[in-house]
Amino acid sequence: MQQSPDQIRQAYRQMRLIREFEERLHVESPKGEIAGFTHLYSGQEAIAVGVCENLRDSDFIISTHRGHGHCLARGCDPKGMMHEIYGRADGLGKGRGGSMHIADLDKGMLGANGIVGGGQPIAVGAAVACKARGDGSVSVSFTGDGASNQGTVFEAMNMAVVLKLPKVFVLENNGYSEHTGASYGIGGDLKTRTEGFGIPVWEADGFDYFSVYEAAAKAIDHARAGKGPSAILATATRYFGHFEGDPQNYRAKDEVKTFRETKDALMQIRKKVTGAGIFTEEELDAIDDEVLKLIDASVESARNGPVPGADIMMSDVYIDY
Amino acid sequence: MAVLTMRDALNQALHEEMERDPRVIVMGEDVAGGSGGSSGNIEAAGGIFGVTKGLKTKFGADRVIDTPISESAIVGLANGSALAGMRPVAELMFADFVGVSLDQIFNQMAKFRYMFGGKAKTPVVLRMSMGAGMNAAAQHSQTIYPMLTAVPGLKVVVPSNPADAKGMMKQAIRDDDPVIFFEHKALYSKKGEVPDGEFLVPFGEADLVREGKDVTVVALARMVPFAMKAVDKLAEEGITCDLIDLRTTSPLDEETVLESLSMTGRLVVVDESNPMCSIASEIAGIAASKGFHSLRAPVQKVTAPHTPVPFARELERMYVPSPGDIEAAIRRVMEGV
Numbered sequence: 001m002q003q004s005p006d007q008i009r010q011a012y013r014q015m016r017l018i019r020e021f022e023e024r025l026h027v028e029s030p031k032g033e034i035a036g037f038t039h040l041y042s043g044q045e046a047i048a049v050g051v052c053e054n055l056r057d058s059d060f061i062i063s064t065h066r067g068h069g070h071c072l073a074r075g076c077d078p079k080g081m082m083h084e085i086y087g088r089a090d091g092l093g094k095g096r097g098g099s100m101h102i103a104d105l106d107k108g109m110l111g112a113n114g115i116v117g118g119g120q121p122i123a124v125g126a127a128v129a130c131k132a133r134g135d136g137s138v139s140v141s142f143t144g145d146g147a148s149n150q151g152t153v154f155e156a157m158n159m160a161v162v163l164k165l166p167k168v169f170v171l172e173n174n175g176y177s178e179h180t181g182a183s184y185g186i187g188g189d190l191k192t193r194t195e196g197f198g199i200p201v202w203e204a205d206g207f208d209y210f211s212v213y214e215a216a217a218k219a220i221d222h223a224r225a226g227k228g229p230s231a232i233l234a235t236a237t238r239y240f241g242h243f244e245g246d247p248q249n250y251r252a253k254d255e256v257k258t259f260r261e262t263k264d265a266l267m268q269i270r271k272k273v274t275g276a277g278i279f280t281e282e283e284l285d286a287i288d289d290e291v292l293k294l295i296d297a298s299v300e301s302a303r304n305g306p307v308p309g310a311d312i313m314m315s316d317v318y319i320d321y
Numbered sequence: 322m323a324v325l326t327m328r329d330a331l332n333q334a335l336h337e338e339m340e341r342d343p344r345v346i347v348m349g350e351d352v353a354g355g356s357g358g359s360s361g362n363i364e365a366a367g368g369i370f371g372v373t374k375g376l377k378t379k380f381g382a383d384r385v386i387d388t389p390i391s392e393s394a395i396v397g398l399a400n401g402s403a404l405a406g407m408r409p410v411a412e413l414m415f416a417d418f419v420g421v422s423l424d425q426i427f428n429q430m431a432k433f434r435y436m437f438g439g440k441a442k443t444p445v446v447l448r449m450s451m452g453a454g455m456n457a458a459a460q461h462s463q464t465i466y467p468m469l470t471a472v473p474g475l476k477v478v479v480p481s482n483p484a485d486a487k488g489m490m491k492q493a494i495r496d497d498d499p500v501i502f503f504e505h506k507a508l509y510s511k512k513g514e515v516p517d518g519e520f521l522v523p524f525g526e527a528d529l530v531r532e533g534k535d536v537t538v539v540a541l542a543r544m545v546p547f548a549m550k551a552v553d554k555l556a557e558e559g560i561t562c563d564l565i566d567l568r569t570t571s572p573l574d575e576e577t578v579l580e581s582l583s584m585t586g587r588l589v590v591v592d593e594s595n596p597m598c599s600i601a602s603e604i605a606g607i608a609a610s611k612g613f614h615s616l617r618a619p620v621q622k623v624t625a626p627h628t629p630v631p632f633a634r635e636l637e638r639m640y641v642p643s644p645g646d647i648e649a650a651i652r653r654v655m656e657g658v
Contacts, residue, residue: 060401060405062401084438091438092437092438093436093438094438096435096436096438097435097436097437101436101437103433103436103437103438103440103441104437104440105404105437105441106440110401110404110405111433111436111437114428115424115428115429118424118425118428118429120397121393121394121396121397121398121400121401121425122397122400122404122425122429123397123401124394124397124398124401125397125398125399125400125401125402125404125405125409126401126402126404128346128386128398128401128402128405128407128409129401129402129405129406130405131383132346132383132402132407139401139405151393152393152394152397152424155389155391155393155394155397156394156397158389158391158394159388159389159391159397159398162388162389163386163388315439316434316435316438316439317434317435317473317474318434318474318476318498319434319442320498321476321498321525321572
């Protein structure tokens with residue numbers, strides 16, 4: 001653990017923020033106020049935060065179908081996100097994007113994506129811009145085990161190698177592609193596949209913030225140094241269904257319970273930092289309280305946010321038409 | 322004013338815009354060509370139709386990017402680099418290859434700005450050759466602009482002559498919205514006068530290329546020179562037509578079409594695409610809903626048949642609407658049948 005207490009506090013807070021954001025949506029979703037599909041990131045917090053804590057403002061990220069965690073880890077405004085998920089006129093996407101399309105270009109966050117595997121080629125394009133700037137910035141794409149079987153990901157990897165781009169592929173294996181096990185859907189394995197393109201892969205325990213942070217630091221340094229693309233492979237699980245309302249008939253009865261009790265990312269980081277005497281339980285509890293208040297306020301504000309009208313529907317299709 | 326082919330007019334536009342703005346980059350299969358080859362020639366192709374010739378020699382490999390054959394990744398490169406501040410001009414070689422990159426076009430570039438709260442700017446130009454005329458058959462000859470015209474968020478450009486090609490390419494590169502730029506491959510070698518230097522053709526403004534009083538003929542791309550032949554021939558018999566070159570299908574200049582129709586009362590629409598959901602259908606629909614009281618005869622649609630583009634010379638000739646077909650349609654509309 002070479003990070004400063006401030007860095008660790010920030011990482012812990014970000015992970016807690018994602019956890020509580022998603023747990024709260026899980027509670028709010030069935031109430032019927034949130035329209036459309038919602039895909040929750042609980043269980044995978046250490047991956048988004050472990051990667052994003054290595055990034056600079058000038059870097060880019062692009063997310064997946066399961067995008068809330070990446071957005072929050074990148075510093076998107078939780079309240080603006082919540083308003084977007086509730087379809088409000090003052091949400092990050094003005095109520096036109098919703099959960100699957102949250103983005104904040106001001107944060108270098110190029111969007112969650114409704115198309116599985118849609119983001120990777122775009123992130124390679126952002127890496128072209130990073131290379132042209134020549135300031136050491138990098139472009140990071142998050143890719144689930146499901147998206148890993150899309151041809152776009154192979155195209156993106158090959159293109160990034162051919163053009164020697166500062167591009168970091170974060171492969172997140174949460175065990176399931178929708179309702180089908182990753183062990184069924186992936187021919188070969190993700191590490192060997194990626195290495196087959198000549199991309200070095202650093203593996204991490206996706207439940208362990210420090211493990212991800214260190215793997216990401218190496219992969220990102222590689223790309224920043226102009227050595228071409230790199231990858232991180234992190235394995236974790238998702239605590240909820242593919243989407244909210246998924247009955248999860250494909251999972252053994254106690255699978256999630258066991259993960260929560262034995263591997264949970266928040267539990268692990270708490271244990272490590274209190275064990276090492278960096279923070280006390282009380283100090284971490286205080287962070288938890290602050291986060292919970294923020295989530296409460298965000299949900300309350302989103303529930304009462306302005307409903308978008310026809311002017312919003314009709315604007316921003318073009319800049320000039 | 323120089324006389325240039327459409328190929329050279331496009332090439333001139335690319336040179337001028339790359340010179341003007343360092344954010345303009347070019348990418349695609351063989352846009353330079355020669356990378357990794359044994360000849361050492363770093364510009365072995367210059368684009369398979371020669372449109373990007375000389376760019377790599379002048380602007381270097383960082384701005385003129387040879388890519389593998391990976392259409393999704395090519396359009397993705399354009400999309401991501403545009404979101405991150407560049408002004409990419411990507412080439413898909415053949416419009417038919419939209420089939421292997423459609424997600425990046427209609428789910429991604431077209432929708433970023435809308436989905437992302439109006440913050441995203443995606444100034445992509447996606448160039449592609451289109452059209453029959455080279456016996457390249459069903460997977461290398463289609464005119465798929467109707468499909469992309471239907472997508473909100475995209476602008477669609479279909480030039481018919483070298484001057485418009487230059488002016489609209491320069492406009493497209495400076496445009497902050499994504500632009501799909503269709504280049505008809507049978508027009509690449511056609512010559513015309515092209516203004517030197519700064520010359521922009523705004524989008525959404527059709528061009529009235531012939532003026533007449535009897536019939537309104539609407540055409541686009543290669544169908545414009547074909548329609549000119551028919552219109553000029555009939556003028557000798559005293560049948561005169563307004564000939565409107567749409568130039569862009571999105572935005573679409575309805576006003577010019579309806580204004581002409583209100584004078585002539587007769588409409589012929591010429592479109593190289595298949596007939597269903599075509600630009601011809603769209604224009605006919607606009608006439609029916611907004612110009613109904615002007616119509617003195619049924620609208621005549623001149624399109625390709627509802628078949629894939631066939632290979633054999635005789636078949637391809639039959640497939641593509643000809644000046645003779647256009648002439649016959651004008652005569653039909655004059656007879657009111």
